[in-house]
Amino acid sequence: MGNDYAIEADGLRRTYRGRTGWLRPRRTEVEAVRGVSFTVGRGELFGLLGPNGAGKTTTIKMLNTLLLPTSGSARVCGQDVVKQTREVRRRIGYVFGGDRGLYDRLSGLDNLRYFAELYGVAPREQKRRIAELLELVGLTGRERERVEGYSRGMRQRLHIARGLLHSPEVLFLDEPSIGVDPVAARELRRTVSDLAATGTTVLLTTHYMAEADELCDRIAVIADGQIQALGTPAELRHHADGRRIVEVEAYGVPDTAVSALRGLPGVRETAIEERGALQLLTVQSDAHIDVQGDILRELAGIRLGRVNSREPTLEDAYVAIVNAA
Numbered sequence: 001m002g003n004d005y006a007i008e009a010d011g012l013r014r015t016y017r018g019r020t021g022w023l024r025p026r027r028t029e030v031e032a033v034r035g036v037s038f039t040v041g042r043g044e045l046f047g048l049l050g051p052n053g054a055g056k057t058t059t060i061k062m063l064n065t066l067l068l069p070t071s072g073s074a075r076v077c078g079q080d081v082v083k084q085t086r087e088v089r090r091r092i093g094y095v096f097g098g099d100r101g102l103y104d105r106l107s108g109l110d111n112l113r114y115f116a117e118l119y120g121v122a123p124r125e126q127k128r129r130i131a132e133l134l135e136l137v138g139l140t141g142r143e144r145e146r147v148e149g150y151s152r153g154m155r156q157r158l159h160i161a162r163g164l165l166h167s168p169e170v171l172f173l174d175e176p177s178i179g180v181d182p183v184a185a186r187e188l189r190r191t192v193s194d195l196a197a198t199g200t201t202v203l204l205t206t207h208y209m210a211e212a213d214e215l216c217d218r219i220a221v222i223a224d225g226q227i228q229a230l231g232t233p234a235e236l237r238h239h240a241d242g243r244r245i246v247e248v249e250a251y252g253v254p255d256t257a258v259s260a261l262r263g264l265p266g267v268r269e270t271a272i273e274e275r276g277a278l279q280l281l282t283v284q285s286d287a288h289i290d291v292q293g294d295i296l297r298e299l300a301g302i303r304l305g306r307v308n309s310r311e312p313t314l315e316d317a318y319v320a321i322v323n324a325a
């Protein structure tokens with residue numbers, strides 16, 4: 001059993017227990033992951049998408065053996081993550097967003113040589129493997145420069161190369177595009193899809209629906225420690241079926257106005273996004289009810305910019321899924 005899937009999670013749970021306070025210590029408990037089950041096929045690019053604190057990192061860390069599940073079980077490449085830790089570790093790579101874990105004073109090439117040695121890549125293999133990975137992550141030609149001069153995007157791609165040195169069957173990519181500018185993020189996405197094309201299974205966590213949509217074969221939306229929806233991007237889009245979206249640009253909308261919008265007949269979700277001085281209000285309503293007039297009446301007296309009505313996108317489906325959690 002288990003050989004058909006790269007990853008199988010079955011009822012995974014994790015509760016963090018701790019204490020706060022010094023004079024009168026109190027026990028604290030956070031149920032970070034509350035019964036997560038899913039499977040990832042070999043060679044699949046699978047996304048775990050969810051808001052801050054949803055439980056994505058905790059889930060990944062149970063799968064890559066860095067954290068013990070409180071209950072439930074998981075297998076990676078058919079091996080149990082608790083009982084066969086060493087076998088699992090040999091078959092996986094782990095790359096997390098951010099800047100840690102590289103030697104700034106060394107060149108990209110020397111970093112990879114160092115980690116190849118550390119990961120026990122056979123000396124005969126090293127040169128070929130490193131050249132192959134530099135090519136994959138688009139750093140060929142820049143490998144002799146010190147990492148301290150690399151942009152965040154380049155560092156992130158070097159991290160990915162590092163995570164792949166020992167040719168893992170499964171790569172865990174935790175928030176790869178965090179803090180990376182949009183152009184670099186696009187290059188990063190190209191690297192990830194090239195990687196998936198080589199047959200490596202990738203489990204990616206992200207906050208960005210657009211990123212998950214572009215890259216992933218299937219996406220699990222996780223919120224509040226549980227999977228709220230799972231499917232291909234096209235399947236997830238159905239969560240916004242039968243809805244219509246009204247977007248309003250506004251300046252200085254009070255909270256009371258936002259809750260009034262939520263109470264309008266036919267309105268299903270509202271979201272507000274701050275864009276400098278401007279606020280973008282997004283209102284989802286039942287498609288057969290025209291709510292635009294009511295919305296504008298509620299916002300009377302507030303300075304408004306563009307108002308526009310459109311079909312829902314995958315992003316709107318994501319909002320609907322997360323809000324229903």
Ligand SMILES: Nc1ncnc2c1ncn2[C@@H]1O[C@H](COP(=O)(O)OP(=O)(O)OP(=O)(O)O)[C@@H](O)[C@H]1O
Pocket residue numbers: 016017018030031032033050051052053054055056057058059
């Ligand atoms: N070591 C820890 N001790 C106590 N609570 C923790 C610990 N790590 C995470 N948590 C809590 O568990 C919950 C899930 O956190 P987790 O990091 O898994 O979420 P996430 O989806 O990865 O979020 P983010 O996108 O912000 O990284 C959060 O409420 C978080 O505060």
